[in-house]
Amino acid sequence: MSLYTECLSLTTGPLSLSPFPFFSFLMKGYLLRVIIIRVNLLGMSKILIVYHSQGGNNKKMALAVAQGVSSIDGAEAILKPAFEATLDDLLSCKGIAIGSPEYFGYMAGAIKDFFDRTYEKARDDKRAFRKPYVVFVNAGNDGSGALLSIERICLGYRLKKVFDPIVAKGEITEDILARCREMGQTIAAGCVSGIY
Numbered sequence: 001m002s003l004y005t006e007c008l009s010l011t012t013g014p015l016s017l018s019p020f021p022f023f024s025f026l027m028k029g030y031l032l033r034v035i036i037i038r039v040n041l042l043g044m045s046k047i048l049i050v051y052h053s054q055g056g057n058n059k060k061m062a063l064a065v066a067q068g069v070s071s072i073d074g075a076e077a078i079l080k081p082a083f084e085a086t087l088d089d090l091l092s093c094k095g096i097a098i099g100s101p102e103y104f105g106y107m108a109g110a111i112k113d114f115f116d117r118t119y120e121k122a123r124d125d126k127r128a129f130r131k132p133y134v135v136f137v138n139a140g141n142d143g144s145g146a147l148l149s150i151e152r153i154c155l156g157y158r159l160k161k162v163f164d165p166i167v168a169k170g171e172i173t174e175d176i177l178a179r180c181r182e183m184g185q186t187i188a189a190g191c192v193s194g195i196y
């Protein structure tokens with residue numbers, strides 16, 4: 001049920017039992033207008049999912065995170081391969097999910113490139129300050145080097161971690177995908193409700 005229909009049922013519920021039908025009619029119209037204006041002002045909460053993948057594992061995880069985001073009313077998943085993600089994507093989103101393989105004990109060059117292109121302008125922009133973020137990594141056998149390097153850079157951006165990182169090794173299982181969906185739902189629900 002969307003926020004709109006939820007509120008609509010509120011206004012048509014108890015008020016319809018009012019002993020003053022004319023007053024009830026006016027109140028319904030007033031509440032509906034307030035709700036519509038609020039929904040328009042708030043808009044959709046965009047969650048940017050920036051990822052890199054050559055073999056497809058991180059892409060599967062990114063898609064599952066996007067699924068989780070899209071399952072939340074009022075949230076929109078913006079799925080971008082890292083080389084295509086821009087400063088504007090970063091500044092206009094409410095939250096960001098970063099997904100990377102581990103390459104040579106570090107994050108993928110594509111993710112580092114995204115950070116390199118956006119850091120100078122983003123770090124002093126109040127729209128980036130304490131923005132919620134989450135990380136997922138798929139690696140051949142470890143993944144900790146990629147995770148640590150991403151987390152260190154996110155500190156520089158003054159982003160706020162809101163979900164335990166997911167580090168998966170090799171083949172993607174249904175369990176990993178379920179955790180990725182939960183990750184997407186969590187950051188999206190927090191952004192929509194404004195709790196971060």
Ligand SMILES: Cc1cc2nc3c(=O)[nH]c(=O)nc-3n(C[C@H](O)[C@H](O)[C@H](O)COP(=O)(O)O)c2cc1C
Pocket residue numbers: 052053054055056057058059101102103104105106138139140141142143170
């Ligand atoms: C150039 C290169 C370097 C890699 N270095 C590491 C590494 O240091 N540690 C590790 O655990 N896996 C390493 N791997 C394996 C990848 O992290 C792993 O295959 C991962 O699943 C790739 O994700 P993808 O399927 O999304 O491309 C490396 C792979 C490549 C291509």
